[in-house]
Amino acid sequence: MSGRDARIRTDYRRLAPIAWVGMFVFGLAMALLGAILPVVTTRLALDLRQAGCLFSALNAAMLGTVLWLGPLMDRRGTRPVLAGGSLASAAGMAVVALARSYPQLLAGLALLGAGGVSLNVSTNTLVADLHPDPGSKSAALNFLGVFFGIGALAIPLAIGRLIEALGLDGILFSAAAISLVPGLAAVAVSFPPKPAVRGAPTSLRQLARDPLLRLFAALLFLQSGSEFILSGYTSLFLTREVRLGLRGASYCLAGYWAAFMCIRVLLSFALPKTPPEAVVRAGSLAAAGTVLLLANAREPALAAVALVATGAASGSIYPTVLGQAGSCFASRAGSVYSLLFAVTLVGAATLPWIVGAVAETFGLRAALLLPALNAAGVCALQGALRRRWHGQSSPRETTPR
Numbered sequence: 096m097s098g099r100d101a102r103i104r105t106d107y108r109r110l111a112p113i114a115w116v117g118m119f120v121f122g123l124a125m126a127l128l129g130a131i132l133p134v135v136t137t138r139l140a141l142d143l144r145q146a147g148c149l150f151s152a153l154n155a156a157m158l159g160t161v162l163w164l165g166p167l168m169d170r171r172g173t174r175p176v177l178a179g180g181s182l183a184s185a186a187g188m189a190v191v192a193l194a195r196s197y198p199q200l201l202a203g204l205a206l207l208g209a210g211g212v213s214l215n216v217s218t219n220t221l222v223a224d225l226h227p228d229p230g231s232k233s234a235a236l237n238f239l240g241v242f243f244g245i246g247a248l249a250i251p252l253a254i255g256r257l258i259e260a261l262g263l264d265g266i267l268f269s270a271a272a273i274s275l276v277p278g279l280a281a282v283a284v285s286f287p288p289k290p291a292v293r294g295a296p297t298s299l300r301q302l303a304r305d306p307l308l309r310l311f312a313a314l315l316f317l318q319s320g321s322e323f324i325l326s327g328y329t330s331l332f333l334t335r336e337v338r339l340g341l342r343g344a345s346y347c348l349a350g351y352w353a354a355f356m357c358i359r360v361l362l363s364f365a366l367p368k369t370p371p372e373a374v375v376r377a378g379s380l381a382a383a384g385t386v387l388l389l390a391n392a393r394e395p396a397l398a399a400v401a402l403v404a405t406g407a408a409s410g411s412i413y414p415t416v417l418g419q420a421g422s423c424f425a426s427r428a429g430s431v432y433s434l435l436f437a438v439t440l441v442g443a444a445t446l447p448w449i450v451g452a453v454a455e456t457f458g459l460r461a462a463l464l465l466p467a468l469n470a471a472g473v474c475a476l477q478g479a480l481r482r483r484w485h486g487q488s489s490p491r492e493t494t495p496r
Contacts, residue, residue, distance in 0.1 A: 116242070237414045351405065
């Protein structure tokens with residue numbers, strides 16, 4: 096093993112656990128509002144319109160924060176953003192616990208959104224920086240994504256099991272304490288220097304004009320929108336169209352997320368030996384077929400199988416594409432990930448709204464054709480990425496045209 100390889104392995108063993116805990120905290124942050132909404136709406140006597148504004152505050156804070164994080168990381172490294180995101184997430188959870196008015200609750204959620212997206216961008220960038228090889232980069236990002244799912248499951252499980260013993264405030268303060276862990280760890284250890292930027296400094300506006308980056312953005316726009324569509328509308332589809340009870344629909348959705356995370360674990364071992372573009376194209380084609388099967392399912396058993404298969408087919412696409420983008424723009428990964436995450440936030444907001452409008456007019460079965468079309472689009476865009484990227488002699492490190 097060369098000295099460079101030994102150093103990379105040492106850095107990964109030392110820093111990857113910090114990224115894993117940071118991603119776990121991001122999962123906590125993103126699942127928090129949905130889990131506590133019944134309690135806080137009762138506590139503060141909020142109507143449904145005010146409850147909807149809580150989600151808007153969370154997403155607006157994320158979108159308003161994400162674009163300036165990348166340039167900051169490209170200049171200063173990931174440590175200050177990771178530590179700051181950890182502190183902001185902990186503060187947001189504490190403010191939510193202490194909130195006794197609607198403005199206080201909005202402020203807490205804004206802090207939570209800013210902190211959560213900081214952890215998301217910084218942990219992905221840190222892990223991407225630790226892996227020079229595209230296959231190992233995508234594999235490591237798949238494994239990192241598993242911890243988001245664990246965090247997202249932890250909050251509703253904790254509330255279900257501990258609400259009577261600790262109360263909501265006790266659970267939130269405990270989550271806030273956990274949220275400080277990655278920040279404290281980041282301050283305590285040294286981080287490797289950022290890769291040197293080749294060529295002239297590149298602004299976000301210049302990067303956004305790069306045709307290759309636009310292909311990555313379009314692909315992740317479709318993929319993130321599909322993930323939010325399936326996670327948001329599946330229970331409604333199963334209860335209304337397949338006539339499953341709420342408990343059965345919940346179990347099916349849990350199976351979807353379990354398959355979603357399991358495929359990431361499996362591919363974290365397989366991807367170093369498998370071309371990432373092959374994983375994306377195979378997964379997207381399989382997802383298109385399983386979503387079509389789900390949309391046409393009349394029997395609960397068939398619907399459950401189709402949903403779980405969709406989770407297994409699509410779970411690895413997002414982190415694998417992030418790995419490709421990180422390899423293509425290695426020295427500017429922070430800025431690139433900021434732009435890509437901003438686009439995915441827009442996709443996550445707009446495409447589910449379109450599905451709602453289609454479902455209102457044509458029904459949920461017709462509306463589920465959209466994620467199937469998105470999956471086909473992901474496959475086509477991956478093909479375009481492969482042709483454009485591999486038509487170049489080296490990964491994209493020149494100043495974008």
